[in-house]
Every structure is written in structure tokens, then in C-alpha cells.
Amino acid sequence: YLGLEHGLSPEMIYRYSRHLLLPNFGVQGQSNLLKSSILVVGAGGLGSPALLYLAACGVGRLGIVDHDVVELNNLHRQIIHAEAYIGQSKVKSAAAACRAINSSIQIVEHKEALRTSNALEIMSKYDIVVDATDNAPSRYLISDCCVVLGKPLISGAALGLEGQLTVYNHNGGPCYRCLFPTPPPTTACQRCSDSGVLGVVPGVIGCLQALEALKVASAVGEPLSGRMLLFDALSARIRIVKIRGRSLNCEACGENAAFTRQFFQNFDYEKFTQSPLSTTPLKLKL
Amino acid sequence: YLGLEHGLSPEMIYRYSRHLLLPNFGVQGQSNLLKSSILVVGAGGLGSPALLYLAACGVGRLGIVDHDVVELNNLHRQIIHAEAYIGQSKVKSAAAACRAINSSIQIVEHKEALRTSNALEIMSKYDIVVDATDNAPSRYLISDCCVVLGKPLISGAALGLEGQLTVYNHNGGPCYRCLFPTPPPTTACQRCSDSGVLGVVPGVIGCLQALEALKVASAVGEPLSGRMLLFDALSARIRIVKIRGRSLNCEACGENAAFTRQFFQNFDYEKFTQSPLSTTPLKLKL
Amino acid sequence: MQLTLEFGGGLELLCQSVKIHNVDVDQAGEEKLTMRHLLSWVRTNLIKERPEMFMKGDTVRPGVLVLVNDCDWELSGQLDTTLDDKDVVVFISTLHGG
Amino acid sequence: MQLTLEFGGGLELLCQSVKIHNVDVDQAGEEKLTMRHLLSWVRTNLIKERPEMFMKGDTVRPGVLVLVNDCDWELSGQLDTTLDDKDVVVFISTLHGG
Ligand SMILES: [Zn+2]
Ligand SMILES: [Zn+2]
Numbered sequence: 001y002l003g004l005e006h007g008l009s010p011e012m013i014y015r016y017s018r019h020l021l022l023p024n025f026g027v028q029g030q031s032n033l034l035k036s037s038i039l040v041v042g043a044g045g046l047g048s049p050a051l052l053y054l055a056a057c058g059v060g061r062l063g064i065v066d067h068d069v070v071e072l073n074n075l076h077r078q079i080i081h082a083e084a085y086i087g088q089s090k091v092k093s094a095a096a097a098c099r100a101i102n103s104s105i106q107i108v109e110h111k112e113a114l115r116t117s118n119a120l121e122i123m124s125k126y127d128i129v130v131d132a133t134d135n136a137p138s139r140y141l142i143s144d145c146c147v148v149l150g151k152p153l154i155s156g157a158a159l160g161l162e163g164q165l166t167v168y169n170h171n172g173g174p175c176y177r178c179l180f181p182t183p184p185p186t187t188a189c190q191r192c193s194d195s196g197v198l199g200v201v202p203g204v205i206g207c208l209q210a211l212e213a214l215k216v217a218s219a220v221g222e223p224l225s226g227r228m229l230l231f232d233a234l235s236a237r238i239r240i241v242k243i244r245g246r247s248l249n250c251e252a253c254g255e256n257a258a259f260t261r262q263f264f265q266n267f268d269y270e271k272f273t274q275s276p277l278s279t280t281p282l283k284l285k286l
Numbered sequence: 287y288l289g290l291e292h293g294l295s296p297e298m299i300y301r302y303s304r305h306l307l308l309p310n311f312g313v314q315g316q317s318n319l320l321k322s323s324i325l326v327v328g329a330g331g332l333g334s335p336a337l338l339y340l341a342a343c344g345v346g347r348l349g350i351v352d353h354d355v356v357e358l359n360n361l362h363r364q365i366i367h368a369e370a371y372i373g374q375s376k377v378k379s380a381a382a383a384c385r386a387i388n389s390s391i392q393i394v395e396h397k398e399a400l401r402t403s404n405a406l407e408i409m410s411k412y413d414i415v416v417d418a419t420d421n422a423p424s425r426y427l428i429s430d431c432c433v434v435l436g437k438p439l440i441s442g443a444a445l446g447l448e449g450q451l452t453v454y455n456h457n458g459g460p461c462y463r464c465l466f467p468t469p470p471p472t473t474a475c476q477r478c479s480d481s482g483v484l485g486v487v488p489g490v491i492g493c494l495q496a497l498e499a500l501k502v503a504s505a506v507g508e509p510l511s512g513r514m515l516l517f518d519a520l521s522a523r524i525r526i527v528k529i530r531g532r533s534l535n536c537e538a539c540g541e542n543a544a545f546t547r548q549f550f551q552n553f554d555y556e557k558f559t560q561s562p563l564s565t566t567p568l569k570l571k572l
Numbered sequence: 573m574q575l576t577l578e579f580g581g582g583l584e585l586l587c588q589s590v591k592i593h594n595v596d597v598d599q600a601g602e603e604k605l606t607m608r609h610l611l612s613w614v615r616t617n618l619i620k621e622r623p624e625m626f627m628k629g630d631t632v633r634p635g636v637l638v639l640v641n642d643c644d645w646e647l648s649g650q651l652d653t654t655l656d657d658k659d660v661v662v663f664i665s666t667l668h669g670g
Numbered sequence: 671m672q673l674t675l676e677f678g679g680g681l682e683l684l685c686q687s688v689k690i691h692n693v694d695v696d697q698a699g700e701e702k703l704t705m706r707h708l709l710s711w712v713r714t715n716l717i718k719e720r721p722e723m724f725m726k727g728d729t730v731r732p733g734v735l736v737l738v739n740d741c742d743w744e745l746s747g748q749l750d751t752t753l754d755d756k757d758v759v760v761f762i763s764t765l766h767g768g
Contacts, residue, residue, distance in 0.1 A: 011358070014359055015358050016359075016362050019362060019485065020482070021481060022446060022484060025482075042768055044768055045767075049335065049365075049493070052365040053486045056363060056364075056365050076305060076343055077343075079387060081387070082387050100370065101365060101368050132768050133766075134767050134768040136766045157765035157766055158767055160308060160310075161308065161310060164764065179735070180764060181732075184731065184733025185731065188763060191767050194307075195307060195308075196303075196307030196308040197304050197308070198343075198497075199305065200493055203335065203493040203496070204493045207493050211486045214484075215522075222520065223522065230760075234310060234508065235507065236526065238515070238524045239737075239760070240522065240523060240524060241737050242745065243742040330670055332670040418670050419670055421668050425668060443667035444667065444669055445667045445668070448667060465666075470636075471624075471625070471633065473625065474582070474665060476669065477669055525639075527642040528643045529646075
């Protein structure tokens, strides 16, 4: 009774039996997962499937950060939110959905925007961070905070008919700033609310984020670190490319980096990227 | 007001605004989607995300076929089902979840196993069929029925830590029998209930099935016909390979094929594949 | 001749659960190495158990797809397909689960 | 020299929304074609609008990844990377949406 030795209850053994049967995952993988904690930043298009699969598969403690409320025009892609939650907090809605499919894990609600003032405190409580946000300043903020705290970061993005995915700051691999030391011009930073997105594209990327988070949490398989997945939905093409390693000159994780907790807390991400951490979407005229 | 011209209500324009903004999709793509009908066979690991995304994105009529009931050991991967539905019909549970996220589309419940006696009648009511089943005889049955009825088939499979995806019987491409004229030995036909499956693997494949179904329904992009996607979760590797075209000698779709409605209705798929269309899973001992 | 052979969909279980094999296949004096020759080489050198799960007669068993450089071998002549140095050959069993 | 150039993440909008370009780039007497030369060729021959969304100074703008045969050009010498016939070069803008 290997399962019981690893502290799995009979109910857990039954619930996760299809995982326990896997020779490459098994009781050890599930036990690692049940002991892990994962924070998902953003309960939108990417966060919806990532949260559902992480809750379902048995992550021990799952945190959700978001300050937004559910709107009707989210529902074409944010499948975690039901119509009944329109107007209510996304965190509350997502937490309810996660609890409904797995009441045996701990779900933590962080109903606030992630900022330099709260990020260190919130993120320090988790082993792994999933970036499911939708804007450039948040991406720098989350990556820098992961570097300061030494946490692996599962980063996904989707816009229009394309998606991207990689794992940062893991096993000596690069951080977000290693790849993108200088922020792009603001004209190159489109959001789903401005440019549109095919609903299932963040669905695919969010599922893959859950997979990578689960692999890191259970210490099974080769995470997508030092590699990046590029997804083109229209032509059904997927490339997995080799990206640079950690940069010695990186301002966040390099040899002479000055990114202390203090420096992070005083860093102005909106000024750095010249774009706001959160916006009211433009109104659509058709 | 292009949206209204295409018969979209103001509520639809708001709900699907992120789709309407897409230059490659737009009002025409959404309008095609709203007029289309898609049948998903199987409300399990593949069907869960496929159904949620197809409902969310605005398929006009969405059918669900399954004869099974929700069990606790399904929930690690079948994210459409909540604990509250354990013991109840998967179709009922899935339909309730789809209605909760999009009450403006039509959801049709088929609470029965798909068999030669009912497949023609059920499948003839839909434009596109999604194969989200878990066994070899069902895969031959569904493909043959799609050939007889001339319907495109979005076929996904997942087992262990791997997944596969392709589109059959579309635009002159091959059917399932073109690729697999002879059934494999029964010892090669493992099910998730016997061999285990990492929950998020059918999640990724099911999302990609929704994407391919949506592309065919909206007549946008290049569907994965004549190509097959091979997904290896552990190593995070994805291959998209070129497969053979329609075979002139295929017993289902070839030049001298005898697959009429009558022939289909009398075909014994369980005998052909030497395995049952549905089984009681083995009990797990750990 | 240097080849990369990959096994998937469960076929890796027949070769000690190793999915990727970088191998050097002797051309045995032939001018061109064919898939026919490679199959018998694989059966002799890599398949450690249940060979009937890999081959049936002189070809792969039903339900196995063979891909040469990401292309179905049906498009290149099946058993008569000739191989070049550094080619990648994938053997994958079709899955039925969901 | 025959090259395949691909644009993604929105950069295709700068070249008439065409993602894949099969091009023949003149080596201009040089022995080896470098990425430096290719960038200026792309800017002259393919970019139809807003070149500042593609380049800044003599390299790509911040936020653009360059991949030569599926490998980050940082690993092959950036602007000094030399190209061979039939190489595939991808220019992709990083996405921030979700
Ligand atoms: Zn760095
Ligand atoms: Zn056929």
C-alpha cells in the first residue's frame, strides 16, 4: 500500500488513480504535487484552464490573484467564469469553480492587483508562479519578483491567433529580462481587449502552462526552460525553439545585478514600460 | 453596423467582441460559427475542454453524446464535471456546465452510447463531429459513420503522457481507415482506465480539438487535415507530421468502397476490433 | 549511417522505455539503406521484448505509423523508402484513450 | 541564397500580413551572408510600413526574438551570424496578452 505510505488517503488514491497508474509519475509524483503550492496571477483567458487543471490534478495549495470583475465579453474565452458571476470578482468566481471540482485542496483568494507593494509578500508564500496576466509591466514585475525570491515562473501569452510559452528562472535558465532587457515600444504592446483573441488560443496555452507547472511541482519530465513554444492557431503550426541561457549582464539575475527586495519595491514598472498595469478596455464599435 | 447586418444581436456583439476584432476571423467567422452545429462524442477527458470552449466561443448548436456517469476518479482530468454531479449522467453534467457559461446557444443532450443503431440518426443532425471517445471500436464506428454521412471528423486521443490529433474526412483528406485499415491487436489498445493518463494531456488535446472544429465551422485557417499532431508532455515536444492522403483502396472511403448506410448498420465493430465499445474499468489496488 | 530513431505511443516500452535512440546502422555493403533493412535491424538490435507488438510479417504491426523526417512512409514508398545519413525515423503507435 | 523568412506575433502586419516568405537574397559579392546584411535586405525589400516597428538602429527593436533554424540568434552571434542556403529565419514579436 505504497499510496498510504506516502500519506495519500484512500479517497485521494481513488481520485488520483489515473495518475498513480503512470509509471513515469506514480505515487511519488502525486505526493510531490499534493505538497506543492502554486500561484496563478490572472484569472482570465490563460488563468481559466490553468486554474481548473491545477485544481483538478491535486496541487496542495492554489493561489489566485486578480483585481478584475467578470464581464460578459470575457466569457467567450474565460471558461472558468459562469454567467451567474458577471459583475462579481474574478477571484471569487474562479475559486468557487476550483472548489467545486476539488474540495480536497486549499484555494487561496487574493482579490487585489499585483503591485510592487504586495508582490513579495504574496509570491513568497508559493513554490511556483504562473504568469497569466495580459500586459507588459506585469510581466516584468512578476519576473523580477520571481528572481528576487528564487521562484520558477511559468509564463504564457496569447493574442489574436498566436500564443507563446516558456519557463523562466528555473534550473539556471534565463529570466524575462535576460530575453527582453529593454521594454518594447508601447505601440507593440497590444492587449486582447484592443486587438481581439480567438478564445481557444489562451485555452491551449493555459493548459500547457498547467502542464509545465505540474512538471516542475512534481519534479517529473523536462520543463520548457531554455526553450520557447510558439503556437500559430490559424495554420496549426507549433515550433519549439531554443532560446538563450541566463545572461551574465542581466539587470535582474546577472552577476552584478542590484535587484534586491528594496530595489524591487521602489521600481516603477509603469514608467519603465510606459504603460499601465491595468486599464479599462476600449469600447467596441461595430 | 456590420454585426447587426450579419444577424448578430447587440448582446452577441458584446459577448463575442474579442472575436469580432480579429481581422482574420471577424463578423463573418463568428456568424459562420453561430450558424454551425457540432457533435462531441464523449464527455470525458477530451470532451471536457472541447465542450467548454465550443460552448463559450458561440457554436450555434452543440450536441453531447455519452452513456457514462461521473465518478470521483474522473475529476482529476474531466474538468467539466463538478463533485456535486458524482453519480449523475455525464451528459447532464456537461450540458449544465455549458449552459452556465453560455445560455444563448442550443445544447442537445444524447444520454446514450453511440452504436451502429443510433449513430446515423444522431450524427446526421450535425455539421461536424468531434471524436472524444476512449476506445478503438468507437473510433472506427465514428469515422465510418462520418464517411457515410460526409461529415468532417476532429479526432483526438490521449494516453499516459502522450496525445495525438488530426482531422479526418475533410477536403479530400484521409479517413481513419485510410490510416488504419486493420485494427491493432487488442493488447495494443490501452485505455486511460487501465494505463493511467496525466490529466492535463487530454486537456491540451481537447482544446486543440475545439480549435480545429472551430476553424472548420467558421471556414477560417488551415485545418489539420493530411497532417497529424504528436504531443509528448514529459519532454514538452510537439511534432506536426505529414500523413498519407485518401487511399483509393480504403474500405470505407475508397473508389470501390461498399460502405452504405445499410452496411454500416450491420457492421460489428466489437468483433472487428475484438474489444468492447464500453467497459467497466479495472479496480485499482495500491 | 547515423540515424535518429524515436519510439512513441507505448512502443518505447519494447526498448527499455527509451524514446530516442541515436544509432549507427551498418549498410551491409548495400548502396542505399532501405526501411526494410532498418526494420529488421531495429528488431534485432533495439526491441528487447514482445517483438510481435512491433512487427507483423516483414512490416510494422497494424496501428503503427512510420514517419521518415516527419513524413508518413506511405508517401515515400513504405518498405522501399531509402534513408540518408542523419534521417529521423519515428515509430508511433496510435492511441485510443481519452 | 534561398532563405525562408517567417514573421509572427504581429510583425507580419508590417509585410502585408504575409507570415512566410520564400526569398532569394543576393550575397552582394560577400563570401558569407550575415544576419546584419539580411536585416537591411528585409527592411528594404519586405517591410512595407512602420519600419520602426521592426528595427531600431542597426538591429531589431526591443521585444523581437530572432531565430535562425529554430535557435535564438544570441547563441550564434546575433548580427554576425552567418547564413547558409535553405536556412529558416524567424522574426517574432513577444506577446503580452492573456
Ligand atoms: Zn535575467
Ligand atoms: Zn478512408
